[in-house]
Structure formats: structure tokens, C-alpha cells
Amino acid sequence: MSSDTFSGLRTRGLTVRYGGVLAVDSVDLDVSGTGITGLIGPNGAGKTSLFNACAGLVRASEGTVELFGKDVTRQKTHKRARNGFGRTFQRVELFKTLTVRDNVEMGHEAAYVWRHPYSLLRALPSERRETRRVAEEVMELCQITDLADRVAGSLSTGEQRMVELARVLAGPARLLLLDEPSSGLTSLERGRFAEILLDATNALGRGVFVVEHDMDLVARICTNVYVLNFGKLIFAGSMKDALASETVQRSYLGESVPTVDEAASEGAVNA
Amino acid sequence: MTDYLPMFVSGIADGSVVAIAAMGLVLSYKASGIFNFAHGAIGAVAAGVFYQLYHLNGLPAWLALIITLVAVGLVFGFLMERVAYFVASASATMKVVSTIGIMISLSSLFNIRYGGITKEFPSFLPQETFTFLDVNIAYEQVIVIALGLALAIGMTIFFRTTLLGRGMRAIVDDPQLVGLIGLNPTTVRRWAWVIGVTFAAIAGVFIAPNIGLDGTTLTLLVVEGFGAAAIGRFSSLPLTYLGAVLIQIGVAVTGKYSADHPSWQSVPSALPFAVLFLVLLLSPKGWLVEVGASLQQRVTTIPNQSRKIGAAKLVPMVAFIIAVPYLFQDHMLAWTKGMVFVILMLSLSLLVRLSNQVSLCQMTFAAVGAAASYHLIDHGMPWSVALLGAGLVAIPIGAFVAIPAVRLSGVYLALATLSFGLFMQTFMFEMPFMFGDNPLPLITSRPSFAESDKAYFYMIPIVGALCYGLVRLIERGRLGQLLRSKADSPIALESLGVNIALLPLVAFCAAAFLAGIAGALLGPNIGVVSKGDFHTIPTSLLLVALLVLNGRERRIGSLGASLGAAIGLVVLPEYITSYDWLQGLNLLFGVLAVEAALASTRSSKTKAVPPGEPAPIETVPGSSDPVAATPVGGSHVQ
Ligand SMILES: Nc1ncnc2c1ncn2[C@@H]1O[C@H](COP(=O)(O)OP(=O)(O)OP(=O)(O)O)[C@@H](O)[C@H]1O
Ligand SMILES: [Mg+2]
Numbered sequence: 002m003s004s005d006t007f008s009g010l011r012t013r014g015l016t017v018r019y020g021g022v023l024a025v026d027s028v029d030l031d032v033s034g035t036g037i038t039g040l041i042g043p044n045g046a047g048k049t050s051l052f053n054a055c056a057g058l059v060r061a062s063e064g065t066v067e068l069f070g071k072d073v074t075r076q077k078t079h080k081r082a083r084n085g086f087g088r089t090f091q092r093v094e095l096f097k098t099l100t101v102r103d104n105v106e107m108g109h110e111a112a113y114v115w116r117h118p119y120s121l122l123r124a125l126p127s128e129r130r131e132t133r134r135v136a137e138e139v140m141e142l143c144q145i146t147d148l149a150d151r152v153a154g155s156l157s158t159g160e161q162r163m164v165e166l167a168r169v170l171a172g173p174a175r176l177l178l179l180d181e182p183s184s185g186l187t188s189l190e191r192g193r194f195a196e197i198l199l200d201a202t203n204a205l206g207r208g209v210f211v212v213e214h215d216m217d218l219v220a221r222i223c224t225n226v227y228v229l230n231f232g233k234l235i236f237a238g239s240m241k242d243a244l245a246s247e248t249v250q251r252s253y254l255g256e257s258v259p260t261v262d263e264a265a266s267e268g269a270v271n272a
Numbered sequence: 273m274t275d276y277l278p279m280f281v282s283g284i285a286d287g288s289v290v291a292i293a294a295m296g297l298v299l300s301y302k303a304s305g306i307f308n309f310a311h312g313a314i315g316a317v318a319a320g321v322f323y324q325l326y327h328l329n330g331l332p333a334w335l336a337l338i339i340t341l342v343a344v345g346l347v348f349g350f351l352m353e354r355v356a357y358f359v360a361s362a363s364a365t366m367k368v369v370s371t372i373g374i375m376i377s378l379s380s381l382f383n384i385r386y387g388g389i390t391k392e393f394p395s396f397l398p399q400e401t402f403t404f405l406d407v408n409i410a411y412e413q414v415i416v417i418a419l420g421l422a423l424a425i426g427m428t429i430f431f432r433t434t435l436l437g438r439g440m441r442a443i444v445d446d447p448q449l450v451g452l453i454g455l456n457p458t459t460v461r462r463w464a465w466v467i468g469v470t471f472a473a474i475a476g477v478f479i480a481p482n483i484g485l486d487g488t489t490l491t492l493l494v495v496e497g498f499g500a501a502a503i504g505r506f507s508s509l510p511l512t513y514l515g516a517v518l519i520q521i522g523v524a525v526t527g528k529y530s531a532d533h534p535s536w537q538s539v540p541s542a543l544p545f546a547v548l549f550l551v552l553l554l555s556p557k558g559w560l561v562e563v564g565a566s567l568q569q570r571v572t573t574i575p576n577q578s579r580k581i582g583a584a585k586l587v588p589m590v591a592f593i594i595a596v597p598y599l600f601q602d603h604m605l606a607w608t609k610g611m612v613f614v615i616l617m618l619s620l621s622l623l624v625r626l627s628n629q630v631s632l633c634q635m636t637f638a639a640v641g642a643a644a645s646y647h648l649i650d651h652g653m654p655w656s657v658a659l660l661g662a663g664l665v666a667i668p669i670g671a672f673v674a675i676p677a678v679r680l681s682g683v684y685l686a687l688a689t690l691s692f693g694l695f696m697q698t699f700m701f702e703m704p705f706m707f708g709d710n711p712l713p714l715i716t717s718r719p720s721f722a723e724s725d726k727a728y729f730y731m732i733p734i735v736g737a738l739c740y741g742l743v744r745l746i747e748r749g750r751l752g753q754l755l756r757s758k759a760d761s762p763i764a765l766e767s768l769g770v771n772i773a774l775l776p777l778v779a780f781c782a783a784a785f786l787a788g789i790a791g792a793l794l795g796p797n798i799g800v801v802s803k804g805d806f807h808t809i810p811t812s813l814l815l816v817a818l819l820v821l822n823g824r825e826r827r828i829g830s831l832g833a834s835l836g837a838a839i840g841l842v843v844l845p846e847y848i849t850s851y852d853w854l855q856g857l858n859l860l861f862g863v864l865a866v867e868a869a870l871a872s873t874r875s876s877k878t879k880a881v882p883p884g885e886p887a888p889i890e891t892v893p894g895s896s897d898p899v900a901a902t903p904v905g906g907s908h909v910q
Binding site for chain 1: 746
């Protein structure tokens, strides 16, 4: 679409319809491939639908998606992932019957699949070594090393969210789409989560685009933020401006909940 | 052309009967999310009941008909509603197995009562004919056509206008909504099943005079209705009706044509299955929506990975196999066949247990292997090369069947494999490059290094061990891990950059390879091989039923499960000489398969929330509004 290459995610006129429901209405995004960008909006605003349209899990009715300068609008989910998208889900999508280590390793190994005909049957020794190393490193970073041999389905929600994050961090994705990663977490876990996320973006150089209801958390980690309401983008800009903006206050935080603190606690209840 | 006019009339008449069955099937599927593979067997049972009342007890036809329809409709309607209710949350495989189990049970009961030989079924409708446009038309045909049309129109109106009908359409996706409009969901489901089953009964009774009282043929005829249901997207009654009529016109017309063109001989019987397979093959993504899939628990109920077999298990197993020729001298061939079936079972367990896919055409792959090895040896290939060749030839066939598997899952994949198996059986088996249209079996030979019964017996477990090695390699390797991951969460795997569409294809190729090898081993055992050894119904279906039966026991693992199933399916019947007891054994398998399917939901319910852990809290967008939360086609990705 545009000739200048943008390092990150760029959408133009992205629209998602489910039958008659207009879930995402002509949204333009320019999400940087570095740092953390937030996406906020009330329940049913279309945040998940927007993510799914970017990642290719739902088909956009209109508009284009560009990833690190490459038009991926027509690509399937797995192709987009190979072009740099990583993803966690609002409802945790773990490989529940596998161990935590297997989950995280799969995050890394996925990139090797289909590389050579033999790749389906077994891992090459070099691939195996690299996978082990990366998985250990990431589990360390996410502080789940002690859970490594547990079956993922048996963990608490908070632990599962960490495993999901570790899995996507173990892969080569350059831009992570995280859908409400802190819902179901205790406040202690939330604090830890924020640190890990900041670490990951700084140390590993990944970009993060995060849907989050917890305004405290958003204010703490995000530099820029988009606000979605009824499928429409009603604000794009820095976090500070968002908190000051009248429109954002009115539509997202609601007339009766004017302060950031209360909005944050409401988010926690929703989660 | 005028020669063909009568064919159109009889096609429409047959089509009307098949349409009635197909509409009943669609109705119960829509209302319950359970695709009833036993639909045809229920039709056959109804024909049997009517035969008893009308022919044997001498009741007037109308009375016999009413009693049959009411009794069969109520008994099976209520029964199916309960079964469907309990397996609603089971895995797709278990849903399929539950009704296949019922089908096997009913067929056995039918055979116990009426024997395996076709009995003439007295016609009960007026046989007089009249001439219209130079065509002789029987009043019987007019009655059947009118009945089909009336039921099609009546049901369509019923669905559109009545409260109960509308409730039936909505019930699966939204039981609460049905509750809101003042209907009891259980009542709605029950009546949907009663109507659906009654339709099967009507079809069974009205078609029987044409083909006689024969359980298998009656069952198959209703399976022909599956193709019509597919044309109606398993949802639209008018389209289903139209599909059935068109298919049966095709059958009648090609039947007439083939009378003068012997090469077309098998086209009529293959046509309905070809249509079903093609519709499933060509349907665009999202065109067929699996009803009730959202109710499925995302817990894998079948153990995924078999345990490593330790020496503790291996030593007795090997000792037993070595002892078999000495212990069971009189039944050596049966035990050899049993060993071959272990390989077949292994191939199936690769799909069912590892890849969570169900194949109802495993015997077809075996047939391809058997035919391939025969022809390869015939062309001068060494025996062992031909054996490998048999496996390799089956691979592209597996890949072909798996094309629907790329987009379809659950019940639609089961249907695709079933229709493929039946199509191959009715059409391809007859081809000269397979078994030929000659009824004589092919003469097969054993390898020079294993001519004796004993040597040949010992050879099979050795080949089996190699096959098992391959299965283990796949299970423990990357493919196994990918398939397990995919079973747990396809969208997560996709989002990690794996092209998940091709994984089932690879699994199918591997399974077909193993089944092809098994097929090649089957013939040389008794010296001959024929198409009758590879029937989809019931053998392929029994394979699936037995596999899940054994799979219940986690400790057994894939090898133990395969061994147990093979012994049950092949060796045990060899010791039973009475026909009734043989059918009784099948009845037992059927009942146990249903039980296994029901038990799978019980065990997964307790597993879904591990003890001591709170259930994961899930937020559903717009959950306060039940209408908005209903997915409009496709999966609901969050
Ligand atoms: N598969 C679907 N079919 C039909 N409608 C859908 C589907 N998924 C979402 N919707 C609707 O689209 C709208 C946007 O939903 P979406 O899940 O994207 O919102 P969200 O901002 O992620 O909400 P939440 O904060 O609750 O997660 C909602 O009205 C929802 O009901
Ligand atoms: Mg959401």
C-alpha cells in the first residue's frame, strides 16, 4: 500500500464484520516494532477481533495489514507468524496435555517445521540444542523454571499465562500481540508480569502490542496507546494524552468512573 | 431418450424414500449435533418389525405400519436422545463411535433375528400400473413420491412456522434461548429425535419391498442418503430432498445405461458415495459447520502417547507369540490373520490416538496394499519388495483421502472416509488393476523364505515390530509433538507459524502406508485374497469401535490396544461356530463401544478441572447477551 517501510504493524481501513455485527470499523494503526503499545476499550469494543484480523485468525472484510513493511493481508495465520507476529490469547491457549517445557520448546521449534523434509520426523541435533537453550533461558526470564515438568493444563491461570508468554517469547516473533495477559492474575503476579514484559522488550528487543483492562498496568508499561470503542478508533497517542483526553474519559472510563484508579479496579473485576 | 423416461420415474420414487431417510437424519443432527450413523440400521430394524407384524403375524398393512412407526419412533427416539445428550460433550471421535456402536449392535440384533440371507419382503402397496406419456407408472411409485413430497413440504413449514420447529433449529447452539421461549430443551430434542428416527423407519419399510429384507443392504441404502444430506449442507431440508431425488435419478439412469455398457456396471452403486465424497472434498472452508462442536470439551479423552514398552511387558508378549504355533495349532491361520490385524490397528491408532482423526476406511487402504502387492509380484517383483511397494502405493491414496482432512474435522472427516471407503469398494475394487470384476479371488503366494504356516506366522510379528518402530518414531518425534499440540490447541500452533493444515495429511499418509502393508500380508496367509475381505461396513467400522474400546485402558498403550482389538475382531470369531453367537459377539462389541463413548465424557468431566484447582475463569465477550455471543459460523476465537 504505502511505499515507505514502517518497522512494525500498520493497518489501513481494517474492518471486521460478523454477519451484521460491525466489530472493527475501518481502523488505522501504526504500532511500533519496539516498546510497548496498549490497546484499550470497553468490553465488546472489538479489541480481540482487531488482533485476530491482524494475525489472520478472522478474515478482514476490508482493509490491509502490513507487517515490517510487508503486506500480509492475504497471508494465512502461520505465514504471518513467520513474518514476525507472536500471539497470546484472551482465553489461554496452551498445549494442555504437554509439559510446560514442551510448550515453551514448541514455541521455538515451530520455526524449524517444514524447513527440510526430514524436519517433520525429528529435530536435528543442532536444532535440539538451540531449542533447549532458548527454552531454559526464557523459562528463567519468566520465572517458571520450577514448573518445567508440570503438565500445562494442571497449572493455575496465572501460571498458564506466564507459560503462554514464555512460549511466544521462545519463538522468533518480533511483535507480540498479547490479549489481556493479566486477566486472572493476582496483583502480585501482575507486578511480576509487568517487569518481565519490560525486560523482554528491552533485553530481547521485541515489540509488544497489548490489550489490557488494568489501567494501572497500562499506565506503567505502555508508552503509546490506542483506544477502541464500538469498533472505532477514538484515540491514538501517548499514554499521558490518553489519560487527559475528554473523549477517552467519556467513552471508555464512563461518566460515572472518572478517575484512573477506579477504572483500574473495574478492569480487575471484569477480568 | 424415451427409453430413459421410466428411469426418471423410478429414480424419483427411490429418491423420495431416500430423501425421507436423509431428512430425518438432518433433522436429528441439527437438533442434537450428533450425526447418527445408526440411522440406516434403525430403518432396517423398522423393516424387520413391519415384516414380523405384517407378513408373519398377518396384521393388515396399515395397522402394521402404524404400530411399527410408533414403536420404532418412540423407542429409538427416546434412546437416541439420551445417548446424544450424554455424548454431547465427548470428543468428535467418540461421538462418531457412539452411533457406530449402536449401528453395529442393531445390525447384529437384526441378523440374529432374520439371519444373514436376504428374505423376500412382500409388497404392501397396490401393484397396479397406469400409463402416462407412454410410461408405465405403478401406483406404488405415486404413493411413495407423494409421501416424500408431503413430508418435505410439511417439515419445512413445521420448521419455519411452529414454535417447536423453531426450537429444534435453535436448540444446539442455544438451549437457553429455547428455554426462554417457553420450551423444555429436553422435550424439543426428544421430539426431534422421534421425528428423525420415524423418518428412518418410514424409509426402511417403504424401500424394503424393492430390495428384500436384508440388514446390510437396507443400512447401506440409508447411507446413500448421507450424500443427499451433504448436498443440503446437513442443514437444509428442501435441498436434502432435492439432492436425494437427483442422486437416485442418476442411479436409475446409469443403471439402465450400464445394462448395455458393461464397463459402467459399478457406476450406479458407487454414485451416491462418490457424490458424498465429492461434496465433502469440494466444499469451501466454512461451508459445512459442525453442529454442536462448541459444546465439545477441549480435553483429549484418548491417551495420546503410548508408554514405552518395558521388558516386563515385552518378554511375556514375545514368549506368547513364539508359543502360539504350538498352543493353537488348529487355528494357526486365524492367529496369523490376528497378527496382521495388529498392524492394521496400529495404523488406525496412529490416526485416532495421535492425530485425533477418525478413519472409517482403513480396510480400503489395506485393499489397495493387497491388490498392489499381488500385481507387483505378478509383474515379477520379489516378494519383500512388493510388500514395501504395497505400503508405498497406499500413501497417495491416503493423501487423497486426507485432502478433506485438511479442512474438515470430526464427523465430516468420518463421513469423507466412510464415503471414500464405500466408493472404492463399489467401484475401484472392481477394476482390473485391483481385484477385477471377476468374482474369483486372486491367488497369492507366500515368500520363499516363509512358505510354511509356522514360518509365515513368525514373519508377521517381525514386520509388525518394524511397523511399531515407525509408529514410535512418529509418536516420539517432532510430528508426534506437533500433532499432540494441534489436538490441544490448533490456533496456538498456527499462531506459532506452523502450517497445521498439512499435519493431518502426513498422519494419513503414514497410516495408509502401514495399512497397505497389512493388506499385502493378509492374502498370502490363506492363499487367496478377494474384495470381500475389505468391506468398509462392517469391518472398518468394527476396527474403530474396537480401538476405542481398548484405548480406554491407559496402561495398555497402542501396542496392547491393537493386540487386544485384533484378537477380539479376528481370532475370537474363529473359535465360534454358531452364526448367532458370532452376531452376539458383534453385538457385544457394539454395546461396549457405546459404553466407551459414554464413559469418555464421564472421565473427561472429572479431568477437565483437576482436583484442588479452581476452574479457570473465562471471560466471554458480550456474555450478558446470549444472541450476540453465538458464533456466526466458524470457530469463536478469543
Ligand atoms: N465469532 C464471532 N461471531 C459473532 N460476533 C462476534 C464474534 N466474535 C466477537 N463478536 C462480537 O464482536 C464484537 C467485538 O468483540 P471482541 O471480542 O472483539 O471485543 P473485545 O473488545 O475483545 O471484548 P472483551 O473486552 O470482552 O474481550 C462483540 O460485539 C462481540 O459480541
Ligand atoms: Mg477480547
